Every structure is written in structure tokens, then in C-alpha cells.
Amino acid sequence: MVLGCVDVRPHTVRLHMEITRLLLLPALASVVTLVVVAINRVHAPTKRPHSILIAYLFATGFTWATFYQCYYHPAGFIYTHHLAMLSFLIMPVFLYQLIFEATKIDARESFSRIHYFVPVFITLVLLVASLLTPKKVQIDCFATLGQQMDASYDYFLWLAGNRMRMRLVLSLLYTIMGFQRLSSYRRAVINYSANDATNRLSWVFWLLFASASLVVVPFLGAILSRKDIFLSVWLYIQGSLIIALNIYLSVYVIQWRRFVYRPEGLDSVCQSGVNAVSDDRQLSDEGQLSDDATVKGINKQNFEQFMSENKPYLNPDLRIADLAAELTVNRTTLSVFINETYQMNYSCFINGYRYETFKQLVKQPENAILTKSALAERAGFHSYRSLLRYQNKGTTHEN
Structure with a gap:
């Protein structure tokens, strides 16, 4: 993904339409999917997965919408870029929380709110830096990628310019944690379910695989210029994967009870799959x-x-x-x-x-x-x- 302006402007109607379609289609797809999931949530017996997915879809749609705003309206982007940072960084957290719910064996296990700390903290730091940086300097930063920026505001440029690296670290971290959760789940659930569909959670594996593939663009964004990334085929692939991922997630969340083992009232079970030991009574x-x-x-x-x-x-x-x-x-x-x-x-x-x-x-x-x-x-x-x-x-x- 790319967050920040690029130093190119469309010179033809065709290029203008391609850029608009590239940036807005993932945002619109996220909104449509969000509405479908929200409607289904009304009568869903398990509402928490729906709520998490709605939050993820909102963050995804908002992030891609701010891409468009940054490209065409950098003056307006200075008022939303800190929220764009939050939505951009918190997406892997929401995705991991959904995987956490799907792989939860002990019904009493809860998702720690500490996972939200890093994205929120970075956003607050960026907000403070924005308040200390003149608006004109911020506009120059986003419109020219810092090429015409006062060197005395390097701290703002560093925060705004390194969000791709921050996202890369978070994406890799939560993808690895997701695979670990899935592995522990598979070892433990075989003691409680003989349903192959819920035991293996193959859809979670492919979700993690797709999530790992989305790391390519943040990785390239950490070593290449935003202009090169923006004009490359990778961003088009990224947008297409985002749309497919949203639909994929929605299908499985809507049918949550069919594909996920629900341990309602289940006694505490060791996540590592060690056999439970009980007393005589x-x-x-x-x-x-x-x-x-x-x-x-x-x-x-x-x-x-x-x-x-x-x-x-x-x-x-x-x-x-x-x-x-x-x-x-x-x-x-x-x-x-x-x-x-x-x-x-x-x-x-x-x-x-x-x-x-x-x-x-x-x-x-x-x-x-x-x-x-x-x-x-x-x-x-x-x-x-x-x-x-x-x-x-x-x-x-x-x-």
C-alpha cells in the first residue's frame, strides 16, 4: 500500500480514470461488504466476529479513501493523515483478532487490548508532531515527499515517511502470531471435535497466506520510492487482493458457526494440546x-x-x-x-x-x-x- 502523495499528476483522462479506479474501488468494495456484514449481524447468533470484521472493513475503506484524498487533495489530507495512520496500522490487529476468535479453544480466553497500544501510540505521537508543524510545511511534505520541507521539521517527515516500515513490521508480526495460533488450535481441538472443516480451519490458513502476500507492497515501499510503487503493477495486485480478501472474510464470518468450533462453556484446555487431566470427581x-x-x-x-x-x-x-x-x-x-x-x-x-x-x-x-x-x-x-x-x-x- 502507499500512504502519502506522489510527485506525479495525471496528464490524460485515461490515466486519471485508472488512478481513481485503483484508489476508490477497494474503498467502495469495503463499504459494500461492510453493509452486507452489518445487515447479517442483526440476526447472527455470534455477533463478535461480525463486529471485528466491520471494524476491519471500515479501517480498510477509510485507508484507501485517504490514499485518494492525499493524491488529489493534499491540503485536506493534513487534517486526516493521523487517522489514516491509525487505520493503516490497526488493520493487521483487527485481522489477528478475527483469527484469535476463530482459534479460541478456551471460552474464557479474551483478546488483550494491549494489541491496540502500538497503533494508537504512534498515532498520538504523529498528532502531537502535526500540532507542532505548520500546515504549509505539512502540505509541502505530502505534496512533494519532503523535497521542499524545512529541515527543522525532520521529526514530522520521519513519522510520515516511515509508516510503510511500521506497517511492514506489524504485518509480519501478526502473520507469524496467526500461524502460531492456528497450529496450537489444531493440536488442541482434535480432543473435542471430529469435524475436519473446523479442526483444520483451512480458511484461516489461506487467510494468513493472503495476508502474508499483502506484505510485498509494504516491503517494496520500505526500499523504493512511493512514485515507483504507485506506478508499478504491485499496487494494482494489492487492490485486487484487498477486494478478494474482503469478500472471502465476509463469506466465512457470515457462516461462522459452520466453520468454527464454538467451545461455549468448555473447561479450560491447554492451548498446546496437552491432554486434560481430571480428578475422580x-x-x-x-x-x-x-x-x-x-x-x-x-x-x-x-x-x-x-x-x-x-x-x-x-x-x-x-x-x-x-x-x-x-x-x-x-x-x-x-x-x-x-x-x-x-x-x-x-x-x-x-x-x-x-x-x-x-x-x-x-x-x-x-x-x-x-x-x-x-x-x-x-x-x-x-x-x-x-x-x-x-x-x-x-x-x-x-x-
């Missing part, structure tokens, strides 16, 4: 002490009989909370029971039943006309790809 979901909620209280024979007769694993969205409710035990206790009894996590255990069911379905002559994908879904897998992913792990068990 566990609290049930209703808060009452129950002997059935202990590991020893779950009889292996009765448990396997229940699995064979009721076949709960045929439900592709089966969560450990659902299975624990049917067995009237605590979900953490059930997870520990499966880990200790079968030496595997909940996800592998349930998918093992599904895999054995799939093999039986394949052998039945009446299923010869069905595809493997259809049989995999009948066995409880979300897709044949999920079955292959499980099969490649080489983890099966005998029912």
Missing part, C-alpha cells in the same frame, strides 16, 4: 458432582456398545459435547477417557469408526453404483478428502 455441565463424570465411571464395554448401536459418528458435525451429553458425562472427562483407553484423541477415535463404516459400505454390492465421495459422506465424513486425510495418517482402530 468432576462437575457435570449442570454444576452437580457426579460419579458418572469420572474416567473410571465410563465403562468401556457399555461405551462401545453405545457407539455400535447408536452410531453417533454418522453425524459429520458430531462434537464431543454432543456425545458427552448423550452419555451424561463431562466432556473433558470423556476426552481423557478416550485418550487413556484408546491412546488416541477424540478426532481420530470418531474418524476410526467412520473409516471402518466406509470400508463396510464399499464391500456392499448395492453400493457399487455410488461414488467413494458419496460413501464417505454416508460414513460420517464431511468429504472424501477428509477420509483421505485421515487414511494418510495411518491411524485406525478396531471397533
Whole structure:
């Protein structure tokens, strides 16, 4: 991205239209997407992800709108450039907060407000510097990239000119943190969900991948002139990626409950994926002490009989909370029971039943006309790809 004026002006109508389209299309796309998400939020059961995405879309739209203002109206930009700095720097924070919500295993875990400190602090410093710098000097700074600026105001030029490097650092930092969150989530959630779509959160991985690709322009902006970046193809690619990313995020946030495991009321679980340890006396979901909620209280024979007769694993969205409710035990206790009894996590255990069911379905002559994908879904897998992913792990068990 580019924040600040460039020392070029359109000399043809065609160039003028290209620049306008380049700067305003991402802003308009952000506004349209924001409206769609805001309307959906009214009836959404989980409103927090919608609110975070709305904040992100607003920051994105405002940032690109200020690009346009800076290019054509530098005199007006001096009144909004500090807000442009805030929106520009806080976008990676909003994106990481959305990833934080998607990868949250412990329902009591909260997003620290300290993440907002750096963007807000830098903005306040820039605001103070602006108040100490004459307006004419600021206009010269944005209109000429500091070429006609009084050397006594170098501090303002440094703040205004290094925002690209600041954004680069924040983008890299939060992208790395996002991948770490996703990795920890995948290790922990397999003890509580056998839904491949929510376990892997592939959409978060591709979101992080796209976010990492957006670092290219800030990186080039840190080593090249703004004019070179502005006239390069990279800024066009950046704008297109922003539009695609906004649509991509909106689709998954609107369908949040379908793609994200919601640990409502879940006991505290170690984020690193270490198996939970419970006492002999566990609290049930209703808060009452129950002997059935202990590991020893779950009889292996009765448990396997229940699995064979009721076949709960045929439900592709089966969560450990659902299975624990049917067995009237605590979900953490059930997870520990499966880990200790079968030496595997909940996800592998349930998918093992599904895999054995799939093999039986394949052998039945009446299923010869069905595809493997259809049989995999009948066995409880979300897709044949999920079955292959499980099969490649080489983890099966005998029912």
C-alpha cells in the first residue's frame, strides 16, 4: 500500500480514470461488504466476529479513501493523515483478532487490548508532531515527499515517511502470531471435535497466506520510492487482493458457526494440546458432582456398545459435547477417557469408526453404483478428502 502523495499528476483522462479506479474501488468494495456484514449481524447468533470484521472493513475503506484524498487533495489530507495512520496500522490487529476468535479453544480466553497500544501510540505521537508543524510545511511534505520541507521539521517527515516500515513490521508480526495460533488450535481441538472443516480451519490458513502476500507492497515501499510503487503493477495486485480478501472474510464470518468450533462453556484446555487431566470427581455441565463424570465411571464395554448401536459418528458435525451429553458425562472427562483407553484423541477415535463404516459400505454390492465421495459422506465424513486425510495418517482402530 502507499500512504502519502506522489510527485506525479495525471496528464490524460485515461490515466486519471485508472488512478481513481485503483484508489476508490477497494474503498467502495469495503463499504459494500461492510453493509452486507452489518445487515447479517442483526440476526447472527455470534455477533463478535461480525463486529471485528466491520471494524476491519471500515479501517480498510477509510485507508484507501485517504490514499485518494492525499493524491488529489493534499491540503485536506493534513487534517486526516493521523487517522489514516491509525487505520493503516490497526488493520493487521483487527485481522489477528478475527483469527484469535476463530482459534479460541478456551471460552474464557479474551483478546488483550494491549494489541491496540502500538497503533494508537504512534498515532498520538504523529498528532502531537502535526500540532507542532505548520500546515504549509505539512502540505509541502505530502505534496512533494519532503523535497521542499524545512529541515527543522525532520521529526514530522520521519513519522510520515516511515509508516510503510511500521506497517511492514506489524504485518509480519501478526502473520507469524496467526500461524502460531492456528497450529496450537489444531493440536488442541482434535480432543473435542471430529469435524475436519473446523479442526483444520483451512480458511484461516489461506487467510494468513493472503495476508502474508499483502506484505510485498509494504516491503517494496520500505526500499523504493512511493512514485515507483504507485506506478508499478504491485499496487494494482494489492487492490485486487484487498477486494478478494474482503469478500472471502465476509463469506466465512457470515457462516461462522459452520466453520468454527464454538467451545461455549468448555473447561479450560491447554492451548498446546496437552491432554486434560481430571480428578475422580468432576462437575457435570449442570454444576452437580457426579460419579458418572469420572474416567473410571465410563465403562468401556457399555461405551462401545453405545457407539455400535447408536452410531453417533454418522453425524459429520458430531462434537464431543454432543456425545458427552448423550452419555451424561463431562466432556473433558470423556476426552481423557478416550485418550487413556484408546491412546488416541477424540478426532481420530470418531474418524476410526467412520473409516471402518466406509470400508463396510464399499464391500456392499448395492453400493457399487455410488461414488467413494458419496460413501464417505454416508460414513460420517464431511468429504472424501477428509477420509483421505485421515487414511494418510495411518491411524485406525478396531471397533
